[in-house]
Amino acid sequence: MTQNWNTLDGFYVDIPEAKEIIFPDKCLVCNKKIKNSSVNITGNPVGYFGLWKFQFGFNPKITVPAHVDCGKQLKSNIRSRNFFLMFIVSIVLLIGLYFNWERWQTLTFLFALILPPIYWQLKNAPSFEFELEDGVFEFRFSNKEYAEEFAKSNGVKVSKAHV
Numbered sequence: 001m002t003q004n005w006n007t008l009d010g011f012y013v014d015i016p017e018a019k020e021i022i023f024p025d026k027c028l029v030c031n032k033k034i035k036n037s038s039v040n041i042t043g044n045p046v047g048y049f050g051l052w053k054f055q056f057g058f059n060p061k062i063t064v065p066a067h068v069d070c071g072k073q074l075k076s077n078i079r080s081r082n083f084f085l086m087f088i089v090s091i092v093l094l095i096g097l098y099f100n101w102e103r104w105q106t107l108t109f110l111f112a113l114i115l116p117p118i119y120w121q122l123k124n125a126p127s128f129e130f131e132l133e134d135g136v137f138e139f140r141f142s143n144k145e146y147a148e149e150f151a152k153s154n155g156v157k158v159s160k161a162h163v
């Protein structure tokens with residue numbers, strides 16, 4: 001089977017923050033029908049200080065439909081990825097400060113270290129994640145069907161690949 005990078009980055013749906021967001025009655029992890037089960041998901045870090053915001057809990061949270069176990073799996077998937085990235089960024093900045101590196105040296109080193117986890121992330125992306133930037137929610141789904149249903153119930157369209 002050939003790997004298709006487009007399907008790896010998932011399906012994106014953008015909705016302005018001011019609008020009410022409607023999720024289908026389906027678990028966004030396993031795509032099965034769901035009743036009265038939800039989980040709070042924290043938005044992904046955005047921008048230069050995003051990871052620190054994430055650490056201190058200032059990132060936006062939304063409630064999404066997911067089975068208890070599916071929700072746990074999704075949350076741990078997102079959390080481990082974010083902490084891992086934060087760990088790498090922190091280590092590189094400390095090393096850069098310690099050796100008094102120029103900014104470009106630090107950035108080059110950071111870039112080299114951060115590529116493997118980004119590649120890993122593309123291959124094992126969580127089934128759902130979102131970020132809030134400039135008043136617009138950007139939702140990302142791995143499941144095309146779910147993304148289309150979600151977009152339809154919110155009167156918007158699915159866009160592919162932001163990478």
Ligand SMILES: [Zn+2]
Nearest residue numbers: 027030067070
């Ligand atoms: Zn589920």
